[in-house]
Amino acid sequence: MGAYLVRRVLVSVLVLVLVSIGIFWLFRLAPGDPVEMMLPPQNRGPGSEAFIAAKRAELGLDEPVWVQYFTWLGNAVTGDLGYSLDTGRSVSDLLGERVGPTVYLMGLSLLLALVIAVPLGLLAAVRKGRFADYAASVVSLGAVCTPPFFLGILGIYVFSLKLGLLPSAGMSTPGQYSVGDSLSHLLMPLVILAFSQSGQFTRYVRSSVIAELHADYVRTAEAKGVSATGVVTRHVLRNALIPVITIVALSLPNVLAGAVVIETVFAWPGMGQLAIASFQGRDYPVIIGFALFFSIMVLLSNLIADLLYTLVDPRVSLR
Amino acid sequence: MSPLLTVEDLAVEFRTEDGVARALDGVSFTVEAGETVAIVGESGSGKSVTALTVLGLLRRPPARIVRGSVRFRDRELLRLSRDELRKIRGKDAAMVFQDPMTALNPVQRVGKQIAEAIRLHSAVSRQQAMARAVDLLGLVGMAQPGTRARQYPHEFSGGMRQRAMIAMAIANDPALLIADEPTTALDVTIQAQVLSLLRTAKQETGAATVLITHDLGVVAEMAERVLVMYAGRIVEQADVRSLFASPRHPYTAGLLASIPRLDVESQTLTPIPGSPPSLLAPPPGCPFAPRCALRQGRAECVSERPALREVDGHATACHFAELAE
Numbered sequence: 001m002g003a004y005l006v007r008r009v010l011v012s013v014l015v016l017v018l019v020s021i022g023i024f025w026l027f028r029l030a031p032g033d034p035v036e037m038m039l040p041p042q043n044r045g046p047g048s049e050a051f052i053a054a055k056r057a058e059l060g061l062d063e064p065v066w067v068q069y070f071t072w073l074g075n076a077v078t079g080d081l082g083y084s085l086d087t088g089r090s091v092s093d094l095l096g097e098r099v100g101p102t103v104y105l106m107g108l109s110l111l112l113a114l115v116i117a118v119p120l121g122l123l124a125a126v127r128k129g130r131f132a133d134y135a136a137s138v139v140s141l142g143a144v145c146t147p148p149f150f151l152g153i154l155g156i157y158v159f160s161l162k163l164g165l166l167p168s169a170g171m172s173t174p175g176q177y178s179v180g181d182s183l184s185h186l187l188m189p190l191v192i193l194a195f196s197q198s199g200q201f202t203r204y205v206r207s208s209v210i211a212e213l214h215a216d217y218v219r220t221a222e223a224k225g226v227s228a229t230g231v232v233t234r235h236v237l238r239n240a241l242i243p244v245i246t247i248v249a250l251s252l253p254n255v256l257a258g259a260v261v262i263e264t265v266f267a268w269p270g271m272g273q274l275a276i277a278s279f280q281g282r283d284y285p286v287i288i289g290f291a292l293f294f295s296i297m298v299l300l301s302n303l304i305a306d307l308l309y310t311l312v313d314p315r316v317s318l319r
Numbered sequence: 320m321s322p323l324l325t326v327e328d329l330a331v332e333f334r335t336e337d338g339v340a341r342a343l344d345g346v347s348f349t350v351e352a353g354e355t356v357a358i359v360g361e362s363g364s365g366k367s368v369t370a371l372t373v374l375g376l377l378r379r380p381p382a383r384i385v386r387g388s389v390r391f392r393d394r395e396l397l398r399l400s401r402d403e404l405r406k407i408r409g410k411d412a413a414m415v416f417q418d419p420m421t422a423l424n425p426v427q428r429v430g431k432q433i434a435e436a437i438r439l440h441s442a443v444s445r446q447q448a449m450a451r452a453v454d455l456l457g458l459v460g461m462a463q464p465g466t467r468a469r470q471y472p473h474e475f476s477g478g479m480r481q482r483a484m485i486a487m488a489i490a491n492d493p494a495l496l497i498a499d500e501p502t503t504a505l506d507v508t509i510q511a512q513v514l515s516l517l518r519t520a521k522q523e524t525g526a527a528t529v530l531i532t533h534d535l536g537v538v539a540e541m542a543e544r545v546l547v548m549y550a551g552r553i554v555e556q557a558d559v560r561s562l563f564a565s566p567r568h569p570y571t572a573g574l575l576a577s578i579p580r581l582d583v584e585s586q587t588l589t590p591i592p593g594s595p596p597s598l599l600a601p602p603p604g605c606p607f608a609p610r611c612a613l614r615q616g617r618a619e620c621v622s623e624r625p626a627l628r629e630v631d632g633h634a635t636a637c638h639f640a641e642l643a644e
Binding site for chain 2: 215216217219220221222223224225226227228234235238239242312313314315
């Protein structure tokens with residue numbers, strides 16, 4: 001187990017290096033550079049060219065890409081991810097203050113999505129081909145098909161604009177910190193994000209439970225005299241959730257992407273907003289910081305999924 | 320006293336994509352307390368469906384019980400509610416399944432699975448049930464039962480899993496034990512051990528045993544009485560000696576002739592030609608007629624369905640049983 005973890009961490013470091021090379025190179029292929037973004041063509045006069053060249057030299061952008069990369073990498077291993085070209089603030093500080101709100105929103109919505117999906121998928125499987133199954137299908141397919149931003153705008157229109165029940169932006173009302181206030185800000189983004197994810201999860205839980213209901217051990221349990229409810233709760237559920245762990249881990253990038261959109265709609269002060277601003281401004285150091293964060297989240301979730309496997313399935317051991 | 324189990328005129332259908340298959344068509348038999356009855360027949364003859372119907376384990380749909388009666392200890396099982404049936408299953412009537420590799424829950428400790436069977440039918444504490452589970456594992460011949468009880472099924476070999484299944488089945492001292500092909504999935508050397516274990520289990524509990532198998536060697540070793548099934552019907556019924564010595568149905572005769580023998584010099588096996596009829600559209604007469612060596616073109620065989628009748632102490636469903644040997 002210890003050796004396994006060491007190996008996983010080493011592989012993860014390699015993946016992170018490859019990701020950083022890819023992102024570095026790809027974004028420099030994109031048209032426009034940060035200095036040109038600072039000085040739009042209509043504002044340029046004589047001397048602008050010289051200014052741009054000087055600024056490029058100052059930021060090191062005139063050097064070959066691979067030299068820039070190794071400079072960045074050399075700093076990165078010491079923990080220095082550089083400074084935002086836009087605001088001049090340290091990238092790790094920028095990301096650091098944004099990570100909290102995003103992880104908070106994502107984590108809770110993932111949890112809520114499972115709280116919705118597991119019972120709903122279970123119900124649909126047990127009542128396969130009957131009304132509850134079709135109703136669950138309609139709900140879950142609706143969740144898969146409706147883009148979260150649409151639900152966000154709809155939610156703001158109904159609950160903020162028309163009914164005036166919920167705030168439409170931010171994590172809290174400035175100057176008024178209370179649990180109720182935080183919760184009312186959290187409610188809409190959380191529910192919408194969770195609902196979007198729950199559709200896919202419900203479908204997987206349903207098919208996984210249906211498959212397990214046909215397993216031989218189910219008949220053994222019935223032959224022992226276990227009730228229909230007991231068969232599902234004591235035998236089927238745990239077996240059925242094993243593949244769902246993988247699905248949840250694999251869906252994490254989706255959740256993050258969904259969170260970026262929802263954060264923008266609800267002005268949630270998380271990574272998503274920062275990412276979009278930095279993409280538009282070609283703020284290279286922030287983009288790479290964001291990509292690394294994204295990669296670490298994905299690697300971490302896969303590792304957690306593998307560790308969960310060993311907890312849930314006694315047949316799996318990590319070596 | 321009436322028999323422990325009486326099955327009468329049982330008929331079961333399965334809805335399939337190609338139509339309705341008649342899996343059982345008028346099956347009747349009895350099992351007396353403490354006796355061992357073997358049900359033999361090839362795949363699809365209705366052996367397992369019979370067992371599953373008796374215990375109420377058929378999945379309905381796709382299965383449907385068309386008619387018949389199953390009386391166990393003078394109670395009609397086909398009319399019991401789910402809950403009443405559940406109190407009998409695993410207590411008075413238990414079952415051992417064919418494939419021990421998949422019949423145990425892979426994510427639950429073996430001891431816990433046995434203890435569950437105990438706790439479902441008697442008010443004992445978790446600890447008492449677990450202690451009894453360990454005793455049972457010892458009883459079925461497992462070394463270090465205490466350690467084994469804490470292990471998961473994947474840590475057991477096939478033979479050990481079948482031992483655990485048998486321990487689970489006899490946990491509540493059943494009066495009836497149905498074993499559906501209990502040795503089919505096992506190595507030959509393990510088969511003998513499991514058969515002798517079933518005999519031990521029977522001695523311990525005094526349970527009547529219904530042994531479902533296609534292996535006539537197992538039948539000869541274990542059974543007192545034999546039911547031969549073909550295409551959803553019982554075609555012959557007799558005590559084991561008389562059945563092996565002088566079969567009174569041409570299908571049984573064919574089965575016996577197809578066993579390879581060491582004492583007769585022969586280069587080839589003697590199969591029964593042809594294959595069983597489709598259960599979707601069974602022929603009107605005797606279902607075995609197209610493959611029958613005895614028929615020799617007699618019209619009766621394809622026009623009229625033979626009923627079970629008594630010939631020389633056998634029950635046989637053949638118009639010309641007197642000519643069979």
